Amino acid sequence: MRSVDEHLADILLTVRSLAPLEIELEGALGTTLAEEVASPVSLPPFDNSAMDGYAVRAEDVAAAPVTLPVTGDIAAGDGRPLVVGPGTAMRIMTGAPMPEGADAVIPVEWTDGGTARVTIERAAPVGNAIRGAGEDVRAGDVVLPAGTLIGPAQLGVLAGVGRRRVLVRPRPRVVVISTGAELAEPGTPLAPGQIWESNSYTLVAAVREAGGDGYRAGIVADDAASFLDQLDAQLLRADAVITSGGVSMGAYEPVKEALGPLGTVRFDRVAMQPGMPQGFGVVGEDHIPVFALPGNPVSSFVSFMLFVRPALRKMQGLPAGPTPTVRAVTASPLRSPRGKRSYLRAVLAADGSVTPVTRQGSHQLAALASANALVVVPEDVTEVPEGATVEVIPL
Numbered sequence: 001m002r003s004v005d006e007h008l009a010d011i012l013l014t015v016r017s018l019a020p021l022e023i024e025l026e027g028a029l030g031t032t033l034a035e036e037v038a039s040p041v042s043l044p045p046f047d048n049s050a051m052d053g054y055a056v057r058a059e060d061v062a063a064a065p066v067t068l069p070v071t072g073d074i075a076a077g078d079g080r081p082l083v084v085g086p087g088t089a090m091r092i093m094t095g096a097p098m099p100e101g102a103d104a105v106i107p108v109e110w111t112d113g114g115t116a117r118v119t120i121e122r123a124a125p126v127g128n129a130i131r132g133a134g135e136d137v138r139a140g141d142v143v144l145p146a147g148t149l150i151g152p153a154q155l156g157v158l159a160g161v162g163r164r165r166v167l168v169r170p171r172p173r174v175v176v177i178s179t180g181a182e183l184a185e186p187g188t189p190l191a192p193g194q195i196w197e198s199n200s201y202t203l204v205a206a207v208r209e210a211g212g213d214g215y216r217a218g219i220v221a222d223d224a225a226s227f228l229d230q231l232d233a234q235l236l237r238a239d240a241v242i243t244s245g246g247v248s249m250g251a252y253e254p255v256k257e258a259l260g261p262l263g264t265v266r267f268d269r270v271a272m273q274p275g276m277p278q279g280f281g282v283v284g285e286d287h288i289p290v291f292a293l294p295g296n297p298v299s300s301f302v303s304f305m306l307f308v309r310p311a312l313r314k315m316q317g318l319p320a321g322p323t324p325t326v327r328a329v330t331a332s333p334l335r336s337p338r339g340k341r342s343y344l345r346a347v348l349a350a351d352g353s354v355t356p357v358t359r360q361g362s363h364q365l366a367a368l369a370s371a372n373a374l375v376v377v378p379e380d381v382t383e384v385p386e387g388a389t390v391e392v393i394p395l
């Protein structure tokens with residue numbers, strides 16, 4: 001049997017980062033920057049007021065209370081070249097450019113709010129409530145390095161430095177194909193021997209959480225030819241394909257039967273529980289990665305977390321390695337088979353304790369849904385006492 005680490009290493013060696021692409025800012029959320037972005041101008045580009053109030057010369061209000069004539073208003077966006085002369089004030093709004101001569105802003109709350117004349121109750125130091133040009137960014141500064149994952153704040157700064165388009169690695173498009181003659185679409189009646197298909201919903205959602213765009217390609221019955229037809233049709237729109245089911249030792253294993261002979265997808269037994277039968281390789285002219293995951297619902301999800309998630313990160317140009325773990329302390333004893341790395345479904349509490357859920361079967365989807373973590377038990381450990389420190393993958 002292969003180890004989990006060997007299988008992941010092989011996947012990460014095979015999978016490549018997606019080619020960079022220039023896109024509109026609107027579509028950039030969740031993509032990874034493929035260029036370094038510098039600001040063409042300083043931000044703020046000019047000295048401006050941080051408050052609604054009065055632009056003054058600080059020396060004129062040093063002996064507050066004082067009353068000064070108000071020579072005009074400056075709104076945000078006012079581009080006129082304005083000057084505050086000695087012994088005068090101008091009303092100014094937040095974001096408006098500072099007029100020449102003024103070196104402080106008095107917030108309106110410190111005044112009587114006058115429009116022709118204003119009485120100022122408090123003195124203020126030079127620079128009061130002024131946001132200096134370049135305080136945030138100086139012209140030419142890099143605001144985002146290549147490799148940054150673009151979230152809401154990063155989108156904001158791209159717009160803030162005037163970008164309309166950016167060079168990114170796109171979100172990977174991942175097609176999910178479920179195989180099994182027993183599978184019925186949820187929302188349709190179950191015939192005898194059938195179950196409702198669930199893996200594709202879990203996997204598409206997991207793809208999205210991992211930063212990709214997942215598509216359900218529906219159900220393929222247990223027949224290698226229709227599986228290959230469906231795969232061919234889907235390759236056009238896929239950066240990666242995930243299949244579930246059809247990879248173990250049964251008489252009807254369409255994924256293994258269809259992909260095995262290609263020679264580019266290998267099927268292995270990986271020393272883990274759940275998720276032992278695994279297939280991985282590339283298909284088609286473009287060498288699209290295919291993850292052939294086991295059909296048991298818990299097995300396919302755990303396999304996703306361990307193998308597909310790191311691969312999607314690599315495709316996005318993000319640092320990729322084993323799925324991160326945190327430490328926790330067991331609230332009850334655990335058991336694990338010798339020679340396999342176990343991923344026990346568990347509840348991780350805020351106090352750092354972790355309790356396995358009672359049902360650990362790889363078909364027990366409801367038990368998985370009641371868990372929020374996987375406790376990792378190493379290959380050589382068969383029993384873990386209560387109170388032991390363990391590694392946990394938060395879900």
Ligand SMILES: Nc1nc2c(c(=O)[nH]1)N[C@H]1C(S)=C(S)[C@@H](COP(=O)(O)OP(=O)(O)OC[C@H]3O[C@@H](n4cnc5c(N)ncnc54)[C@H](O)[C@@H]3O)O[C@H]1N2
Pocket residue numbers: 178179180182183195196197198199200244245246247248249250253274275276277293294295296297299362363
């Ligand atoms: N003789 C052996 N039998 C099995 C072995 C083995 O080593 N020798 N391995 C077992 C393990 S471990 C796993 S895991 C499963 C993997 O089987 P397959 O990947 O071939 O999956 P299927 O047989 O198609 O399905 C397994 C199970 O999961 C249900 N299933 C499948 N797809 C879905 C879906 N999309 N939504 C919901 N449920 C699904 C399916 O009905 C089966 O109950 O093989 C063991 N057998």
Ligand code: MOO
Pocket residue numbers: 272273274275276277294296299362363
């Ligand atoms: O290895 Mo299987 O995934 O236990 O059910």
